[in-house]
Amino acid sequence: MDDKIETTAELVEAAALRRAGVVHVRECSPTPEEEPLPESMSKTPIEQKSPAEWAYERLILYIKNFEEKLDNDHEIAMGFVGGDTGVMRIEGIGFYAPDIITFYGSDPGGARTQQIQHVGQLNVQLRTLPKHVDQPEPNRIGFRLAEDLEKA
Template sequence: MDNKIETTAEAIEANALRRAGVVHVGNCGPTPEQQPLPDAMSKTPIEQKSPAEWAYERLILYIKNFEEQLDNNHEIAMGFVGGDAGVMRIEGIGFYAPDVITFYGADPAGARTQQIQHVSQLNVQLRALPKNVDQPEPNRIGFRLAQDLGTA
């Protein structure tokens, strides 16, 4: 414990400030850590959000940012970390407070897939997969998720 004395206003301000950072080799464009939080996410203080809700909101920012860097021939998928379960096209994401995140989607063969994770085990790898040849435009789940947060 440090002996720094803060006024109430300083303590509240320090607690409200977002703590994020990123370092990249080369230019990869702006990332969620470098951008301000959308107003809709800032309305509820972090302390009033469950770990699942706070993780859900930040995952949406990462998904939306990843998709913004894809061309029209690719869409987002999630690789499963720590196993050979393959990948899943992300078609939805949700949370169940206080501590569960779930991903809904399909594997490359089209089989329905769902992954449910405790926030303490959250480990997501975002991947780009070619869009299905029979669809004219790639699915952009990040934009729809961001609309739900009021960030689009």
């Protein structure tokens, strides 16, 4: 512990700064931890967001970043952590404050799928699935989610 004295303004500023970091074994930059927050996410202080809202916003950054590195033959999907329940193509994501995150999608066979998760149990594994052969372009949910954040 140090004896540094901070002004109220310095304490408020320090509380508003996000804390993030990342280390990689090979080059894959930039990642969400290395990028500045979009202006729309910075408007509301973190302390004023519910855990679900803050998790939702950061998940959008991770999903968009993951999709930026995909080729045109693949789409984002989510593997379920801690179980053998398969993979879900991510077609939507939402939150219900203060503590619920919901993923909407379909399994590889096309069956409608929804995952509802408490933020205290949040574990998401991002995966790829081949896009449907009958669609010309892959769906990019991360870009739509990020666009929606900017409008808010």
